[in-house]
Amino acid sequence: MSDKSFVRDPLLLAPVMRDPAAPLIEPERYEFHASSAYHFALQRRDFFKFLGAGLLVACVAKEALAFQESGGGRRQGSQSLPREISAWLHIGDNGVVTVYTGKVEVGQNIRTSLSQAVAEELHFPIGKIEMVMGDTKLTPYDMGTFGSRTTPTMNLQLRQVAAAARDALVDMAARQWKVDRSALAAVDGKITDASTKRTVEYAALVKGQQLTQLIPTEDPLAPATEWKIEGQPIAKVDGRDFVTGKHKYPSDQRLPGMLHGKILRPPSFGATLVSVNPPDATVMSDVTFVHDGDFVGVAAASQELATRALKSFQAEWKPAADQMSNKNIFDYLKTHAANDKGEGAQEVGSVEQGLKSADHRLKQTYMVAYIAHAPLEPRTALAQWSGDNLTVWTGTQRPFGVRSELATAFHIPEENVRVLMPDTGAGYGGKHSGEAAIEAARLARAANRPVKIVWTREEEFTWAYFRPAGVIDVTAGVRDDGTITAWEFHNYNSGGSGIRTFYDIPNQRIQFHETKYPLRQGSYRALAATANHFARESFMDELAREVSMDPLAFRMKNLKNERLRAVFEAGAKKFDWGRKKTAGRGFGMGGGFEKGGNVATFAEVNVDKASGDVRVVHVVTAFECGAIVNPDNLVNQLEGANIMGLGGALFEAIEFENGKILNSRFSKYRVPRFSDVPALETVLVNRTDIPSAGAGESPLMGIAPAIGNAIFDATGVRLRSLPMVPNGLPKA
């Protein structure tokens, strides 16, 4: 065991008022970050020892393969696999196909959609495919499951791996039977020779073999129009484990001799520990106590005992100065911008000239509050040490990132750390970091026993990170005929994702401004695309009304993008846009594209002017993300995104003051419930000629502006701050 002192996760030590220029590891904020140096623990011979005999096919970046084959790197026949492998699958002589990917399942149903990809190209029954996901010892390095990247990248790579495996099997059968491979067909896990009626199962072909094959990432694949398994509404492959309660989530993991850990939290953000007195021996017998810098925690045989021990501590904390409140957050962000240039900064033409040539000039400010992901399973981890080797089961979207965090925290090499990610109770962009893993590991090291930590709901609401609050200023010029001549858009703090306008405007200035910010913030499903679409699409509605145009016609006049036009048109048709509304009702729309997904959302609201009660009664979402991999799961994602987005649009907001979260419970932080859910209809536009993109995030972007515009349509009240009606319609 290392004697070096324990290093805290830098994220946990983030100062309350961080200088944006300071180097803080915060990959989740803008998601894509440089990957860490890759480490590959298993050697090729270890694989077959571990997997048993069979055929192993791995997918490698083309450049890496060329390098290897030219003799520059490890050769194909050598014992270790190249570092650039992103996925592989193994066909065992027991008839099981095992697929290895570093991607993780948090409810987006990729265990199913990736199984479909393999079944499709391998020509193998989907029910016999085993997916090993997010285990840093067994799966290839993966940066993380975020950014809607699984479908466009991993789905494609697994199809390529599976296609290559099928090819290899056909070759093996052709050699064995001494026939031309063109005479053979691979169907349902068997190779068949139609002329002689011979059949051999994949498992029999690979019996006793130890074959490896590396393939470049560009094998030709079956086009989407010929898909048989992809494109089908396949149900969750392991659904039965969930409806029976058998599935073991991270918080359900246990080990013999396991203790339960609890951490002493500061009373407010940024508070530093002055002193701590452990309670007397009667409470502390059988309790492991750790005090290491600002880290104070206990581990005991039961949660109750650990909680009791923690409560009896006498601790003195020094609060951080200058804590602020959500009440003045927007002024703060505007006045603490650090720089003028940021991600997405773009200048086209001259905004000044464009404004001059306009008949109307409009300027508005939009705001979004801090909100919480609130995944139903809070952060949790089970850690076990064996000498200097650490194994952690935890719910994270970045198992390899958490491995790095653990290696850094405990001064051990990454190869000593194994992180496993059982399918987890959601993430929504909120589980990129490894706090609970580090805490459990620290306690486990002291206790010399496995330790499990399950954050309480209050801890999750307080010590996780939030979707950033932001302020967005928009200015535009528009001619009487509805042509937008100038567009200026400034986002303060919430982020650059989806910041660029997809409308065709000759003069643009678009900037993201980093600012100082008071709360720990990070990525959230769809990132800032939600805020930027809210501002853009609400402002489009304002501009349309300024020139007395129908909001749909106004958009179409300024929009050339065919894919986006198509979803607006499809949604409008389904919604019957232009129909007459009844008293108290209003209609609105919002749409856009991001990460390969095109969305147009149409909402109908009912406003009771007397009580101020606002209800979303009907939502139509038209969506297109290329070739659809699983239509039922896609609809599920669209419905879920709308419901989740409805919460942030209408009532979700984190309230904070003096370094404390004031609504850190479900009884105080309102999330959408059954009664909030409108009638939801979806229109799927299936573009089989376009590669499939992810759909977990982009469907979220249209709902807030659609609702806001519908509220205006119903009432004439323009709401420019999310959430819009936390206490009902504001009194005029």
Place this chain on the structure above:
Amino acid sequence: MANITQLHINGTAYSINADPQTSLLSVLRDQLDLTGSKYGCGEGQCGACTVLIDGNPRRSCITPVGTAAMKQITTIEGLETNGQLHPLQEAFLREGAMQCAYCTSGMIMTAVALLNSNPHPNAQQVSQYMEGNICRCGTQPRIVAAVLRASKEVAQ
């Protein structure tokens, strides 16, 4: 009050040793490894921990184990009989009424209680009855559809 030493769960008597004030949820999960019931909030606000006690839906996270002793407790693990899924479990699968599925056991247990008291609810009654259960992934429409489907299948 003496420690609780026995619970009747899913038709089986389990030996335990727990302070009567301990939550039923932590006894189920930590002592008995019946982890189908989930922790979501600890204040009875999300429904992920829902079990049936003498047929009534109860939030096990705020139920002291002492109050459940001598009563019949049903958890998600007890719904399947001889490898046959309960109609609600089947209906949740058929409707794809889950994403991360962390809320699913609590949803199903609440719905079992609903169909026991009202075998033929309409959509609005389902929605009202399930209001205390949170699905953060937003599968509520599918859950309502699943409960309605199960109610029809039970009726047949």
